Amino acid sequence: MCIGALTSQLAQAAWEPTKTVEFIVPAGTGGGADQMARITQAIIAKHKLMKQPMVVVNKGGGAGAEGFLDAKGAKGDPHKIIITLSNLFTTPLAVGVPFNWRDLTPVSMMALDQFVLWVNADTPYKEPKDLVAAVKAAGGKMKMGGTGSKQEDQIITVALEKATGAKWNYISYKGGGEVAVQLVGKHVDSTVNNPIEAVAQWRSGSLRPLCVFDAKRMPYKTKITKDMAWGDIPTCKEKGMDIDYVMLRGIFMPGGVTADQVQYYVDLMKKVRETPDWKEFIEKGAFNTTALVGKEYADWVAKEEARHLFLMRDAGFIAK
Amino acid sequence: MEELQSLMGGFAIALTWFNIALMFAGIILGVLVGVLPGLGGANAIAILVPLTFGMAQQPGGQVSAIILLSCIYWGALFGGAIASILFNIPGEPWSVATTFDGYPMSQQGKTGQALTAAFTSSFIGAAVGVLLITFVSPVIAKFALKFGPAEYFAVYFLTFAAFIGMSKGNPFKTIVAMMLGFALAAVGTDTVTGTMRLTFGITEMLKGFDFLIAVIGLFGIGEILKTMEEGLAIKGAEGKLNMRVVWETWKELPKYWVTTIRSSVVGCMMGIVPGGATPASFMSYGLAQRFSKNGKNFRNGEIEGVVAPETAAHAAGTSALIPMLTLGVPGSPTAAVLLGALLIWGLQPGPLLFVEQKDFVWGLIASMYLGNLVGLIVVLTTVPWFAMILRVPFSIMGPVIIVICAIGAYTVHSSMLDVWMMLIFGVVGYVFSKLNYPLAPLVLALVLGDRAEENFRNAIKGSQGDMGIFFDNGLVGTITALALILLFLPVTTAVWAKVKPK
Numbered sequence: 001m002c003i004g005a006l007t008s009q010l011a012q013a014a015w016e017p018t019k020t021v022e023f024i025v026p027a028g029t030g031g032g033a034d035q036m037a038r039i040t041q042a043i044i045a046k047h048k049l050m051k052q053p054m055v056v057v058n059k060g061g062g063a064g065a066e067g068f069l070d071a072k073g074a075k076g077d078p079h080k081i082i083i084t085l086s087n088l089f090t091t092p093l094a095v096g097v098p099f100n101w102r103d104l105t106p107v108s109m110m111a112l113d114q115f116v117l118w119v120n121a122d123t124p125y126k127e128p129k130d131l132v133a134a135v136k137a138a139g140g141k142m143k144m145g146g147t148g149s150k151q152e153d154q155i156i157t158v159a160l161e162k163a164t165g166a167k168w169n170y171i172s173y174k175g176g177g178e179v180a181v182q183l184v185g186k187h188v189d190s191t192v193n194n195p196i197e198a199v200a201q202w203r204s205g206s207l208r209p210l211c212v213f214d215a216k217r218m219p220y221k222t223k224i225t226k227d228m229a230w231g232d233i234p235t236c237k238e239k240g241m242d243i244d245y246v247m248l249r250g251i252f253m254p255g256g257v258t259a260d261q262v263q264y265y266v267d268l269m270k271k272v273r274e275t276p277d278w279k280e281f282i283e284k285g286a287f288n289t290t291a292l293v294g295k296e297y298a299d300w301v302a303k304e305e306a307r308h309l310f311l312m313r314d315a316g317f318i319a320k
Numbered sequence: 321m322e323e324l325q326s327l328m329g330g331f332a333i334a335l336t337w338f339n340i341a342l343m344f345a346g347i348i349l350g351v352l353v354g355v356l357p358g359l360g361g362a363n364a365i366a367i368l369v370p371l372t373f374g375m376a377q378q379p380g381g382q383v384s385a386i387i388l389l390s391c392i393y394w395g396a397l398f399g400g401a402i403a404s405i406l407f408n409i410p411g412e413p414w415s416v417a418t419t420f421d422g423y424p425m426s427q428q429g430k431t432g433q434a435l436t437a438a439f440t441s442s443f444i445g446a447a448v449g450v451l452l453i454t455f456v457s458p459v460i461a462k463f464a465l466k467f468g469p470a471e472y473f474a475v476y477f478l479t480f481a482a483f484i485g486m487s488k489g490n491p492f493k494t495i496v497a498m499m500l501g502f503a504l505a506a507v508g509t510d511t512v513t514g515t516m517r518l519t520f521g522i523t524e525m526l527k528g529f530d531f532l533i534a535v536i537g538l539f540g541i542g543e544i545l546k547t548m549e550e551g552l553a554i555k556g557a558e559g560k561l562n563m564r565v566v567w568e569t570w571k572e573l574p575k576y577w578v579t580t581i582r583s584s585v586v587g588c589m590m591g592i593v594p595g596g597a598t599p600a601s602f603m604s605y606g607l608a609q610r611f612s613k614n615g616k617n618f619r620n621g622e623i624e625g626v627v628a629p630e631t632a633a634h635a636a637g638t639s640a641l642i643p644m645l646t647l648g649v650p651g652s653p654t655a656a657v658l659l660g661a662l663l664i665w666g667l668q669p670g671p672l673l674f675v676e677q678k679d680f681v682w683g684l685i686a687s688m689y690l691g692n693l694v695g696l697i698v699v700l701t702t703v704p705w706f707a708m709i710l711r712v713p714f715s716i717m718g719p720v721i722i723v724i725c726a727i728g729a730y731t732v733h734s735s736m737l738d739v740w741m742m743l744i745f746g747v748v749g750y751v752f753s754k755l756n757y758p759l760a761p762l763v764l765a766l767v768l769g770d771r772a773e774e775n776f777r778n779a780i781k782g783s784q785g786d787m788g789i790f791f792d793n794g795l796v797g798t799i800t801a802l803a804l805i806l807l808f809l810p811v812t813t814a815v816w817a818k819v820k821p822k
Contacts, residue, residue: 028656029362029366029656029657029660034660035660035663035664038366038369038660038664039663039664041370042369042370042373042664045370045371045373046370046373046374055367056366059527059733061508061509061526061527061528062508062509062516062526062527063509063514065523065526066526066527069523069526094514094515095509095514095515095516096516097523097526140784141784143782148511148514149510149511149512149513149514150513150514151514169781169782169784171469171778171781171782172511172512172514172778173778174511174774175649177647177648177649177650177659178649180648181464181465181643181647181648181649182468184465184647185465185466185467185468187468187469187782188782199668199670200648200668200669200670200671200672200673201648201670201671203668203670203671203672204670204671204672206671280666284666284668319515
């Protein structure tokens with residue numbers, strides 16, 4: 001009877017971390033995933049949402065493979081979480097490392113990141129079709145700058161080429177901020193930067209957004225420049241290019257963890273998303289605020305995986 | 321003189337007792353972190369960022385927060401020189417050139433002089449960098465925009481060429497060592513196509529060879545092996561616990577004003593190109609070796625050989641904050657973490673930061689002056705104490721250094737494989753020095769090889785295979801031409817010496 005009482009008590013007491021939680025970023029410092037991980041950590045610390053400390057660790061080697069393999073190897077470890085971006089799908093496909101998202105446990109989608117087609121403000125391209133016409137006329141000479149190789153930026157570029165018939169010369173850089181500056185310096189002719197990577201240059205009048213690669217416009221009405229808000233940027237679909245692509249910013253745990261361990265982090269991330277600091281961050285970066293958990297989240301990821309497989313096979317990016 | 325007025329306003333913001341206390345705390349922490357290889361300023365700042373979150377919420381607190389973090393940065397920059405000079409272990413890429421003369425000086429019992437020279441030069445370099453930030457930031461930001469892949473590659477090429485052309489000893493051995501460094505740098509992800517190279521299917525190899533592991537092994541462990549060969553009975557070097565060494569070194573330093581000015585210029589030039597502190601230190605060392613009248617004595621413990629790289633590295637390290645503040649592109653890993661911190665506090669680095677956040681920017685700039693001054697005071701008082709360390713006999717110090725090296729190597733990626741890798745690099749370092757091959761070009765190529773390759777391939781891809789891209793405009797053409805001249809300097813001087821009428 002004594003033992004019975006003890007176990008029922010244990011079942012009631014929800015699981016909580018008992019030591020420092022490691023938050024893996026499968027990318028370098030300063031990028032979008034890194035910023036989101038660090039702000040999450042800062043919010044948890046500031047609002048004391050967790051008793052144990054949390055440390056952010058960058059494991060960006062091999063286009064993120066280093067971080068994913070680390071999380072995969074930590075099977076059953078509830079003190080490790082990982083933030084993912086599209087390289088969750090692209091890295092295993094393009095690099096051929098033995099990893100699949102099913103090796104991990106989905107916890108919670110935090111937001112979706114947008115992609116915007118940008119040009120230098122000094123150029124005469126006011127509409128996507130102006131740019132496309134110029135790219136066609138240049139016959140493959142005009143440069144598209146992007147982050148990484150065979151990753152989201154290049155996938156969008158290929159999708160653009162398919163939709164328009166124009167041909168870009170894709171140049172890969174290490175980080176999104178660098179890409180934005182290269183566009184300001186006119187070393188490339190266009191980019192598909194995330195909003196947060198290019199916002200500073202847009203506000204200073206150096207860059208011009210042409211369209212956003214999402215099904216509908218961004219909901220943010222606050223003026224960013226003198227006369228434009230994020231919501232004033234048309235979708236690419238409105239402009240006749242039927243491409244929508246958003247990037248996952250979501251949290252996973254290693255495989256083999258228990259349901260209440262997952263639930264702990266689901267609740268923790270929910271609390272994070274409810275803070276004013278998080279809302280401010282989301283608005284500044286003009287994120288799509290879709291946030292899924294549980295089966296819905298897993299289904300979404302599976303659907304995205306299939307889509308990436310299709311897009312990347314189409315583009316010839318799959319490792320042999 | 322609008323800048324001067326703004327700067328005075330900045331001082332008014334930065335000069336509170338609380339902020340000064342934060343400066344001391346940050347510098348001391350930074351020095352400690354800088355001394356231990358592997359931990360590094362970037363990590364220390366990343367760990368402390370969450371602590372500053374509450375601080376930044378208070379009115380004016382953002383300035384206090386950035387003061388704390390940037391002072392850790394200055395402290396780590398100062399501290400990096402200590403391990404280089406005492407144990408031949410550079411903790412950061414830009415400290416490598418400091419070991420060339422700093423460590424031999426230390427071996428000759430001139431640790432105090434070497435440390436004083438290093439710290440003072442760092443301070444001067446940083447001061448020049450801050451002056452640059454104060455008065456010409458906007459101009460520099462525009463200049464940095466001119467750098468595309470071709471320009472970046474030209475700068476790296478210039479660094480490599482300067483090193484081959486300026487080094488004494490056999491240029492072919494330099495090239496061999498450099499090529500080996502390029503080969504090591506190629507391991508891991510190919511940044512342009514995203515495929516894996518030279519990993520032999522081993523997943524640990526995905527991340528490639530880390531600079532720190534290689535350097536701790538090549539320099540630190542290699543040096544221990546050499547000392548062991550020379551006889552285990554080595555006594556500690558002589559050293560006095562005396563502040564006078566600082567004054568005496570200061571009396572000597574003004575003699576090297578030409579080197580200081582040259583190194584400051586090189587440093588600032590390279591600093592505004594993001595990622596320029598390492599090329600700056602190597603290039604400045606190479607130039608000093610070539611043009612100083614003491615050049616022949618470089619590598620044997622020449623104080624000027626410490627002054628040159630330290631001045632340039634710090635001028636570059638400081639001016640590297642310009643692209644971060646004005647363009648939002650970090651020039652170093654540490655600057656990247658600082659950038660993340662600014663964003664978390666709700667500040668948006670970029671062209672408008674100087675307009676919209678005047679108080680913050682000028683408070684930060686004022687704190688750079690003060691922080692470096694505080695840093696100089698703190699580190700100079702530690703000189704005699706660090707100098708004493710070398711009086712400890714090798715039988716005790718040797719094992720301690722090996723343990724520090726192993727911890728450093730492990731900390732980088734928390735991987736045991738790295739510790740074994742470090743030991744292998746140690747043997748390589750020993751063999752290199754036995755065969756009289758220079759280590760520096762290998763390290764230089766390992767650090768910059770990746771970036772150089774990426775930019776070369778991007779430039780060529782952009783021009784669709786036309787090599788003319790490297791002479792496409794005045795800027796890139798000048799840098800490339802300068803690099804070619806330096807590269808062939810040994811050949812031309814050799815030919816000239818033969819042809820010259822006797």
